[in-house]
Structure formats: C-alpha cells, structure tokens
Amino acid sequence: MNFPILSSLILLPSVGAIFILLSKSKDQTNYQSSKYVALFVSFSNFFISLYLWYIFDPNITDFQFVENRSWLPGFINYKVGIDGISILFIVLSTLITPLCIISVNKTITTKLKEFLIAILIMESLMIGVFCSLDLVIFYLFFEGGLIPMFLIIGIWGGARRVYSAFKFFLFTLLGSVLMLIAIISIYWINGTTDIVELYNLGIGENYQNLLWLAFFSSFAVKTPMWPFHTWLPDAHVEAPTAGSVLLAAILLKMAGYGFIRFSIGLFPIASENFVPLIYVLSLVAIVYTSLVALMQEDMKKLIAYSSVAHMGYVTLGIFTVTQQSLEGGIVQMISHGLVSAALFLCVGVVYDRMHSRLIKTYGGLASIMPKYAVFFMVFTLAAVGLPGTSGFVGEFLILMGVFKKSFLVATIASLGVILAVAYMLWLYKRVIFGELINKDLVKMLDLNKSEIFILMCLAIPTLFFGFYPEPLLNTIEASISNLIDTYNYKLSLTK
C-alpha cells in the first residue's frame, strides 16, 4: 500500500486542532500564534489536495488512492478512496477552510482558540465525507459535521443563535436517524457496508424504495430541498460569517454528493421511480424561493434563499442522469460553493463595519468602497449565471440535460433565471448604488488587504472556470459516464 495520502488529508487539520488545544496561555500573542498554526495547517492541506488533483488520473473509472483497514474486524472497515467527483469537492473544502480562517480577523472576539479548533475539526470531517467508501464511515463523518457547526452557530452566533442552532440540529438530525436505520438494514440485507461491494452486488428491488426514501430524508434536509429548507435562512442569519461560508460552500454540497454517490449509485430503480417527486420539489424550490428571496430585507437571508434555488438546479440535474445534467450539477455545486461563500463574505465585510445585515441600512457604497463594489458585482453576476462565470456553465448544462427528458420542466426551471436577475440586481442596487444617504456609512473603509486576498481567491476560479471549465469537466467525465452506464445497465436488468 502506498503512502496514505487521503488519511493524511483527513487527519492533518485535526492534528492542527490538537496543537492549538494544547497551547496554554490565553493572551493576545497566543491568539495570533494559534491562528498561524491553523492557517499553516489548512494551507498545507490545500496544497496537498491540489497535488492530489494533479496526480489523480481522470481516465480511470475505479476509485483511486484506496486505503482499506479493518476497524471492527468482519464488520466495519475504514475504507477511503476517491474518484473524479470526490476530488473536486475535496479541493473545494480545502480551499474554503483557510479563507474562513483568514476572515475571522475581526468577527470573532471571544474564544478564538475554540473557534479555530471547531473549524479545523470541521475540515477533517468534510474531507472525510467526500472520500469515505463505507456507509458507516460516511455516516460518522456526515453526522459528525453537525456538531462543530452546531457549536459555531450556538456559541459565536447572533442574538437568536440558540433557536437557530436547535432548529438546524433538529431538522438535520431527524433526517439522519432514518438514514442510520437504512444503513443498518443494508448491512442486514447484503452483509456489507462497503460501497464498492454494494455497487457490484446491487440492492434488491423490493427494498430500494424504502431505503431511497430514508437516504432522501437526510439529504433533502441538508440540500436543502423545499419544504425542508426553513432552517437554512435562520442558521445563516445567526451564524458568524465563517460559519455561513462553511455551511453554504461545503455542508450543502455533502447532500448533493450523497445524492450522486448513494441515491443514484445504490438505488437506481428507486431513483427512477422518484424522479417526478424530485422534479416537483426542485421546481418549487427554484421558483418559490426565488420569489421569497425577492422580498427579503436581510442580506444574508436573501442569499440563503437564493442558495435554496441554486441547489434546486443541482437536484434537478442529478436526477435527470444524463452526461450534461450530471456534469452540470457538479459544476453548479462547485460554482455555488465559490460564489455563495464569496457573497456571504461580502455581507460579512459590511457587517464588520456597520453591524447590520439589513439592506436598508446601506446604499451608495459604490462611491466610498469602489473595490468592494467591483468584487460584489462579479459575484452577483456569477450568482445570476451570466455566461463567462462558472455559474453559467453549471446552470446551462443542467438545463440542457433536463430539456432532453422534459421540455416542460426545463422551461419552468429556466424561469428561475429571470427571477435570479431580479433579486440579485435589486439587492446590488439597494446596497451599492444610489446616493449615500445614511451618514454613518461615510466612515466605512474600503476592503483591506486580507479581504481582497480572500475575495480574489474566489473570484479567479469563478471567472476562470466560466471561460474554461475543461479542468472540472475533464476530471469528472469518466466517473460520470461510468456512473450513468451502470445506472442504465441496472435499470435495464429489471425490465
């Protein structure tokens, strides 16, 4: 067995977290040094994951870098490995985490050390989710992620943080319990929880629907799909900026990843059966939440609702199961990871200065914060899916794929594109353009260097992949076509 690169990726942030935990004194210099430790660890992790992407061979359809260790002998194995789909999400996670750590500069004033620990542990768990090849391991990582997030909202959140934290926990846990039961039943049915083996064995037709629903209940809450979405705006509003960023950029993607890996991979027959359900819920999400977003008065809530709409496209793309729509779904998730993270950071920038998230507090920022206005504009345009941004590639491929299956669904989904322009540009206009009326705003400073650095790190890939999405599409192409082939093969067996 080669060097366990995936396990190192998973463990490295946790090791960093232990370091920070062990450092004793609580004075200011120590805060700085803990931050440096966290930054060092997360950046090294980012570069390791880039290296991993570099040595990853996109032409192989099997899992690569597989590590398999016996954990509970004969029962559960610690098995990790990646394919073209997971590698992208791993790189996304390792990119977003250091940016979050830089952004805590002013936002977190108390218990910085603990906050950094929470974020690093979170990173370990997120990477774990994207490379686990065993259902039990997956479940542990997936649900483990809830705890740091719950703490981040509950401890460092805003005024109504406890309510939001509990709402978040309740919603997600309720879904997950069903998934746990489903995993146990899979073990009883097939005698293994190894995903690769399960792909080969297949799961009995009669069980598929129930098991699919159990997994769905967990993923639909996390995605979130309508009508399980109401925890998201609340969680975002109360969470500190870094928390919102992690939540929007990575946590939501776990569900999309889960849909691809498990719902499509393990239960093709059930997935096919439930396509109408997914279509309806996704369409409602796209149109309904776009309309709700239009009327929001709180910037974070608006972006949170727009996330629901964007994830609606993702679920639409995934369950259409065509080459274009699945590739589009993944590109859309990566793109949304970059863009929503950036938008929440943009809100964070003005929140740090004015301590208000209400749109009406602002207006006319273009004249005092020109750099901010430029960045905000780039991400606004990416959010509305303008060609030349990564958002367009994702949405376009999804809709093109969906169009093959159903004209009607694609038509309704395209309506969301009009609404997105309306709510995003209206938001932008009210915050950035106009006369500077609120006198308190005059003192606001434009972006500082670290803020520019963070936003730059997100803007460059957003634009680059908009003009040249090949690196993304190449990486996933083989894995996706393999997935689709097996999917169709298994469907044909039952007919």
Added chain:
Amino acid sequence: MEYILVFLPLLGAIISGFFGRYIGDRISEIITSLFVLISAAISLIIFNEVIINNYENNLIIATWINSGSLDVHWSIKIDPISSIMLVVVCFISFLIHVYSIGYMSSDPGKTRFMAYLSLFTFAMLMLVTSDNFLQLFFAWEGVGLCSYFLIGFWFKKDSANAAAIKAFVVNRVGDFAFVLGIFLIFYLFGTVNYDEVFLLIPQSINQEVLFLGININAIDLICILLFVGAMGKSAQFLLHTWLPDAMEGPTPVSALIHAATMVTAGVFLVVRCSPIFEYSQITLNIICIVGMTTAFFAATVALVQNDIKKIIAYSTCSQLGYMFFAAGVGAYNVAMFHLFTHAFFKALLFLGSGSVIHSFKDEQDIRNMGGVWKKMPYTWILMIIGTLALTGFPFLSGYYSKDAIIEFAYLKGNTAGYYAAVVGIFTALLTAIYSWRLIFKTFHGTYENKKLKIKKIHESPYVMLVPLIILAIGSIFAGFFFKELFIGHDGSNEFWANSIKFLSPLSTDHPPSWIVYSTPIIVVLSIPISYYLFVKNKDITNWLVNENKPLYNFLLNKWYFDELYDYLFVRPTKSIGMFFWKNIDVKTIDRFGPDGISNVIKKLSNKAVKFQSGYIYQYAFIMLLGLSALLTYLIVI
C-alpha cells in the same frame, strides 16, 4: 489579424478599467480610442477582402464547454454578414470613443466609462464573429451586461439604476426564450455550431415536437423561440419597454449601444439564421407583423414625446421594426442594408442631440429649447442631414434602404407583404413628421429656456463635431455607394455568397410606380407641412391636442405599457413572494414543522411531569392497579 481585431478592445478595456487610476484620464482615453481605431482599420481591410476575394475564415480559439456530445469552441468566423457588422461596430465605436472624450470631459468617471465602451465593443465583436449559438449567447449577455453598466453609469441617480435593471430583466425574458431555442437545437441536431445545424435543417422539415402538450413543427418552434430572443434585444413590440428608459445613460452610450449596434443584434440573429427561418413561413409572417407593429407603434409614440432622446429612442425602435419586416418578407440583405445605413444616421442624430444637450447644460426637454440654430450652426446642419437621411429624403442613405424595404414587402405578394408595404409608407409619413418636429422645436421658433440665457449657448468642441461630420458623410453617401453591393440584382448575390439563404430567389420585378414614388413624395412634402405646423402656426397642433385629449394622453404615456406591466407582472410577483415567505414559510412550514414538534414535545413532557407527583400513596395505588391487572391477565389465560 482577426485576433487583434477582436481582442484589442478587450485589452483597452482592461488597461483603462484596472489601471486607469494610475495612468491618468488622458492616456486611457487615447489608448482605448487608438485600440478601437486599429480594430476599425483591420475591419475595413477584412471587408475589402470579403468584397474582392470572397474571403472567409473560421478560427477556433479554444475549447469552451465539452460535455458528452456537446462540444463548444470560442471562435472567430468571418463571412459577408460578420464582415459588415465588424465595420459598423468598430467604425461607429471608434467615433463614439472620440466623441466621448469631449462629451464626458467634466465627468470624474472617465476611465471607467472608456473601459465600459471598449468592453462593449469587444462583446459585440464576439457576438458577430461567433460560429455557434452558445458563443452568440455569451456575447448576447455580454453586450447586455455592458448596456446595464452604461445605462446605470451615473449610479447615484435612482432613475438610472431602475432603468438599468429594467433593461437587464426585460432582456432576460427574451433570453429565456433564446436559451430554450438553443436547447431545442441541441436536442434535435446534437450540435450548436451554425454550419452543422444549417446543414441538418433541410432533413428535418417535418419533424414535430411535443411542447406543453401540443404537437408543433420543430423548426417553427426553434424559429419562434429565437425570434423572441431577438425581440428582447432589439426592443420589439411588447419587449420594447426598456429601450426608452435606457436613455438614462450618457448620450454616447445611447448612440453606440441603443441605436447603432447592440439593438441591431436581433436583426443580425435573424439574418444569420436565415437558413433556418427560410423553412418556417409562419415565423417569417410573425416577424413581419411584429416588425410592422413596432414600426407603427413607436412612430406614433415618438410624435408626442418631449424628451429629445426619447423621441430618437422611439425612432430607433420604429426603424428596427422596418428591419424586421424586411427580414420577415425574406429580404434579409435589405434588412442588413437598412441596418448598415441606419447605424450612420441614427448615431449622427443621437450624437447631435448629445451636442445640443451638452450646450443646454443637460436639458433634454425640447419644450425648453428653440431658436438656437444660429448659435450652433454645425450641429444644426448635421442634425438636418441626419433627419433627411432618416426620413428617406431622395438620394440620401435612408432613401435607398427604406424604399427597398417597402418595395420588397410589396413584391413579396402575400397579404402580410401588402399590409407591411402600406403600413411602411404610412409610418414613413409619421417618421418625417416627428423628425421635423424635433428639428423645428429644438432649433427654430423662439427661445424658451428660462434657466439658461441664450448667450450661454455655444457650439460643441471639435472633438465632438468631427465624429459628427464623419457620420454625416456616411449618412449622405453610404446608401448610394453600397446599394449595388447589398441589394443590387447582380452584385449582391456574388457578395453574400452562401451566408444568406434564399429558398426562392427574391423577385426582380419592378414594383408599380405608385409604390416607388409615394414615399419620396410624402417625405419631401412633409418638410414644409411640418414647418408650418410646428413653427408658423402652432394653433393647429394645439387644437389637435385639445380635441383629442384621450388619444394624446394614450400616446404620451406610451400606450400605457409600463403601467400595464407593473400591474400584470411586477406587483403580483412581489405580493406572491411576500405571501410565500410570510404565510407559507413562516406560518405553515415552521409553525407545523420544527416549532410545532418542539411545542408538542413540550406539552407532552408537561403532562409526563405530572406523573411524578412525589406522593407515595399515588405510586402505591398505581402499583396496586398494575398488580391486579397482571393477576387478572394470568387467571384469565
């Protein structure tokens, strides 16, 4: 060479946009203008090559999206259609860059403005040189974005911001259909490359698709969807509302984007896709009718407007209508010809009006002008040249293209064609009246401005006048010189080669003489009549207005489209959004979902608490009950 042509403006935009602060206003102005000038020079060389040697080229720059069977490239395609557009875009854009140096001289955001102009030029070049539908769509949105930036250039003005958003959203409505059209093309033909699609079209004339429960001929549906996209960009009837509002932007922008180039993209699309549209007679008739309606509608509104730029904006709308009905009767080359000549005289009119606005210190209401023709003689003469060309005065450029449209409409020989010809002639009359009204109210009669003394009115600087003069030369001669090339009986076929498809060759008959002569006669006669109505004897117009108050208000309020749309779309959307949020999210999902569950649990636990009262006799009693129940159970079994 093509690379330089397309990418120089982008480079100029980047330099001016990001480094403008460091290199200074003047250098950014020079760099952006110079780069576009180089592009313009190259475009002339290419145009010349195309005319003489039938030069064609299709460069592939790089892969864009490659997913499954979808394979899209960034490309530069040179053929007769794109070579004409290149000349129009680069040439007008250069003149407007130069003009802007003077017009924006006192604006603090000069570098930003120049960057936007150059960026727009780049996007427009990408649009016309695309060899596939997706790059076309990219550029389509790109020019829309630049238009959004430039309409809202004065971002402190609320009305400008509102207009910018309106332009973007209304365009997106068109784009929505456009995108569906592209999906359908890919669905049917498995490619979005023009040439490949055009090759496959004749084989699938009879293919049908099920759309929203109805069986429709696939090609008809594609054409209609594409045309709706074109309607949005070219501000055709029903999707026109954004164009007049777009006049909130600086005047050079109105000239470049909202008159000469971007708004003609819709016409370009229809001409470019002539190999598809030729197979859909239904869509061609729809195009004809929509174009005609727009031409007529916009002209009636222009009759009574008082804002100098809005009059010209409606005039643009109306002229675009002419181009569309030319395309609708299958005379694509005539549509291109009118597009070409229109670019000159409409840019001239806009820039001329900009010159007027500039010297009136941002006054745009023609009721507050008048009598200044001696004060600004150059602007006055140039505006008159533009007006003559627009109205189609004999031997100026508009005469050749507009008359050709009406003639070909008549020669088409079907009902839509005859109808279009008649409406075309009538609209030419309206065009003449509103154009001369503008000239007479602005330059003649008595001076009406109360804020500004007449002495303060001055002629514009040369940096603004020279572009006007060049455009005026174009407005006079472009029609005469290029007539043979574009629409001549022999030369044009050779020039267009395969870039335009005619299923049946255009009729070469001569139309009856009343068709040929009626428009010029109307146009010439309308000058003295307008002079009498608007300068000599204003009682008649006042009487007309007073006698027909409802009609006047109907026209003044632009047929009440804005109010109607506000009532039909904007308000319902907002109230539905509010309803979903407050009543469904908060009052239903949350109330019965998480909050409901936690309430129920709370209530249950309150009940459960009561069991633990702490009194031993209660516990003893319960135990006794249980024991006796157990005993009973055992005995019975």
